Amino acid sequence: MTTEGRHHDLADLLDRCLRNPILGLCEGVSITWVTSTKGRVHRIILGSYDRTKGRIEINDRLDRWYVPEYVLLDVIRHELLHRLVGWTSRDDQHGPVFMRAERSFGSHGRAEAWIERNQHRLFRG
Numbered sequence: 001m002t003t004e005g006r007h008h009d010l011a012d013l014l015d016r017c018l019r020n021p022i023l024g025l026c027e028g029v030s031i032t033w034v035t036s037t038k039g040r041v042h043r044i045i046l047g048s049y050d051r052t053k054g055r056i057e058i059n060d061r062l063d064r065w066y067v068p069e070y071v072l073l074d075v076i077r078h079e080l081l082h083r084l085v086g087w088t089s090r091d092d093q094h095g096p097v098f099m100r101a102e103r104s105f106g107s108h109g110r111a112e113a114w115i116e117r118n119q120h121r122l123f124r125g
């Protein structure tokens with residue numbers, strides 16, 4: 001497992017997310033960078049949560065100097081929410097409870113907008 005990337009340290013970012021009183025319930029979760037080997041550019045996976053391993057996996061394409069911290073924090077919070085509320089809506093991973101919780105994080109809209117604007121840059125090559 002690697003948490004320290006070239007530009008971003010996932011252990012530090014995860015610690016900061018866990019300071020949120022709700023997300024703090026996820027204490028004990030682990031995190032790692034993963035290299036995405038899937039070449040399907042139209043389906044962008046920035047992060048995922050492995051429930052069996054209790055581990056968040058973050059696409060190492062996000063380990064770039066120009067990726068703002070608030071984007072990484074948002075992706076990590078998203079995966080933490082899967083650990084917390086995913087089971088309440090097995091058929092719909094991003095059900096209403098999930099969406100509402102995610103929107104409650106101040107920088108979510110800003111992070112989404114950044115990803116939208118920069119995905120071509122993140123996922124080419």
Ligand SMILES: [Zn+2]
Nearest residue numbers: 078082093094
């Ligand atoms: Zn999700």
